[in-house]
Amino acid sequence: MDTEYQDFRDSVRKLAADRIAPHAADVDDKERFPEEAWQALREADLPGLPYGEKLGGSGGDLLSQVIAVEEVAAVCGSSALVLLVNWAGTSTVVSHGSDELLEEVVPGVASGEAGAAWCMTEPTVGSDLSGIKTAAKQDGGDWILNGQKRFISNAPWADWYAVLARSGERDFGVFMVHRDDPGVSFGPHEKKMGMRGSPTADVILEDARIPARRVVNDPKRGxxxxxxxxxxxxxxxxxxxxxxxxxxxxxxxxxxxxxxxxxxxxxxxxxxxxxxxxxxxxxxxxxxxxxxxxxxxxxxxxxxxxxxxxxxxxxxxxxxxxxxxxxxxxxxxxxxxxxxxxxxxxxxxxxxxxxxxxxxxxxxxxxxxxxxxxxx
Ligand SMILES: Cc1cc2nc3c(=O)[nH]c(=O)nc-3n(C[C@H](O)[C@H](O)[C@H](O)COP(=O)(O)OP(=O)(O)OC[C@H]3O[C@@H](n4cnc5c(N)ncnc54)[C@H](O)[C@@H]3O)c2cc1C
Known part of the structure; x- marks a missing residue:
């Protein structure tokens, strides 16, 4: 492995050993958010790793993301999950979002000030996403979302939720829902066997009104x-x-x-x-x-x-x-x-x-x- 990647691995390993490992057992025991780890990751600019500099990130490639996740997970799986789910939650916006949506969502997540999640699973839909029931209907300039997303990592901690919803009989869109949008609420914290420091909850959408600018590109191609x-x-x-x-x-x-x-x-x-x-x-x-x-x-x-x-x-x-x-x-x-x-x-x-x-x-x-x- 190149020295550049090895140096990066060494630096994340040291951060993980000094700042994350000491709290991992307590985070698991109390089923609490890994605050200390998140603070340490933010100070090391790791939440911004996959994003370009213009959006407040450091432009790290996939190999550096993999290395960062490996090293954090080696001491605390939950902390690694919080980090990588932020990246997943913003990924469709990064790949397909308008400049306006990128600006609205990404810089906050890149700095670690805001969190992100992605929401596919539903109570009756897991491996087969074609059965998604969460519905998105256009209403003037807005979209109205109704449905329930299950087992959502980073919920309710995250600010942004990339929700896959049915926008037509056979079409799906990705909608960037904010936790403060009207009609958005969360189920109780899921009591899990492991990853107990990673928040997991249902995301409930009841006539949640989402402005059109928050649809990721084409609402039929989500x-x-x-x-x-x-x-x-x-x-x-x-x-x-x-x-x-x-x-x-x-x-x-x-x-x-x-x-x-x-x-x-x-x-x-x-x-x-x-x-x-x-x-x-x-x-x-x-x-x-x-x-x-x-x-x-x-x-x-x-x-x-x-x-x-x-x-x-x-x-x-x-x-x-x-x-x-x-x-x-x-x-x-x-x-x-x-x-x-x-x-x-x-x-x-x-x-x-x-x-x-x-x-x-x-x-x-x-x-x-x-x-x-x-x-x-
Ligand atoms: C801690 C945790 C965090 C999660 N985080 C998220 C998240 O952030 N966002 C999100 O959207 N979802 C999340 N999930 C949901 C997760 O992705 C699903 O649980 C997973 O995709 C499986 O779906 P299911 O649980 O409905 O199982 P099912 O799809 O009901 O599967 C049950 C069993 O049947 C098997 N099976 C299903 N179909 C087939 C087939 N065709 N052939 C052979 N075997 C099959 C499966 O492998 C499994 O063993 C999370 C789940 C957990 C527990």
């Missing part, structure tokens, strides 16, 4: 806009899974180096050395596939679509396995909240589910395999 952002958002979720795996692995390596049984360090038992080696292979092979997918996405290569699905699948499945083994290597202590591996194992589970479950990633991969009938 589905394709959201689809177009999935390569990047899936790469970021893969990075989050990988980061958690790396964090759990590092914990297991130090623990097994320090703890003794039968008169010697755990790290000398061959059976455990084999486990550690397998964990290292799972992490490095997942990282290699993710960085390969990132290179294809950045080059605009059409193979990126299935490669990033492979990376999301491999990173999250391997991360679940690594976190489970990391806990096993801690013995009974791993099962207590005294050690972070217990939190990491709970946190990592969701990476196999959101941003397209791993079953859905397999469908994407298989479709591509059969469509091409050739090897890359």
């Amino acid at each position: 589905y394709s806009y959201i689809n177009g952002e999935l390569n990047v958002s899936r790469a970021l979720i893969a990075a989050q899974a990988l980061g958690i795996a790396q964090g759990a692995f590092d914990q297991a390596v130090s623990y097994t180096a320090e703890r003794e049984q039968f008169g010697q360090s755990l790290s000398r038992f061959q059976m455990l050395r084999g486990m550690v080696a397998d964990m290292a292979v799972k992490i490095e092979s997942a990282r290699a596939l993710l960085y390969d997918a990132v290179a294809l996405i950045s080059a605009g290569d059409p193979r990126a679509r299935s490669r990033v699905s492979m990376a999301k699948l491999l990173c999250s499945d391997n991360a679940m396995s690594v976190a489970t083994d990391a806990l096993q290597l801690h013995g009974g202590y791993g099962f207590t909240r005294e050690y972070p591996v217990e939190r990491m194992m709970r946190d990592v589970k969701i990476t196999q589910i959101y941003e397209g479950t791993n079953q859905i990633q397999r469908l994407v991969i298989a479709k591509d395999v059969y469509a091409k009938q050739v090897r890359s």
Whole structure:
């Protein structure tokens, strides 16, 4: 890896160790927003990483975003989720929004003063977004939205919500809803197994009136806009899974180096050395596939679509396995909240589910395999 990226990784790793890790257990325990982490990320200008300088960002490429997410997730999965969901929530505006909408939404999010979220899922709609019921109807110059979005990360903390809503029988639009818009309210905080510091709630839209300038470009093309952002958002979720795996692995390596049984360090038992080696292979092979997918996405290569699905699948499945083994290597202590591996194992589970479950990633991969009938 280039020195530039390595230096960046080192700086985020130090920030994460000094300012985020010390609060991760408390954030999880109290199910509270990771304020300290958010403050630290803001001071390091990380919320602005993906945006151009004109919009108040630092113009970092996808690889730097992936590295930042990995390093934050290695100490606190929830803090990494807050950060990357802000980027996802603004992504359609960045790619397709008018200058006016960009100016209204992005600078606040880039500085970290405002938060963003994106809202696809509904109570009866998860993997199959074609069933979306949230309706958008034009009323004079405005749009009126009615519906309910479920499991929305960063809600109700965020200021901006990119809502995918049905604008016609077969058409969908992306509408930038502000938390203070009339008719917008939120459900209770979702009590979760992991990522407990990341706020999750329903977004409820009851005759919510949205000015026309806040529709992202063509109100009939929202589905394709959201689809177009999935390569990047899936790469970021893969990075989050990988980061958690790396964090759990590092914990297991130090623990097994320090703890003794039968008169010697755990790290000398061959059976455990084999486990550690397998964990290292799972992490490095997942990282290699993710960085390969990132290179294809950045080059605009059409193979990126299935490669990033492979990376999301491999990173999250391997991360679940690594976190489970990391806990096993801690013995009974791993099962207590005294050690972070217990939190990491709970946190990592969701990476196999959101941003397209791993079953859905397999469908994407298989479709591509059969469509091409050739090897890359
Ligand atoms: C903590 C958390 C945060 C989230 N954040 C957001 C967010 O910010 N924004 C947002 O819009 N959503 C968010 N989600 C929702 C998440 O993306 C969905 O839960 C996910 O897409 C799966 O949808 P579902 O839960 O309705 O499951 P379902 O779609 O009902 O799936 C249930 C099971 O069936 C399987 N399945 C479904 N279809 C098929 C098929 N065709 N073939 C084989 N298997 C299939 C699935 O893999 C799964 O195992 C979040 C969820 C959680 C828990």
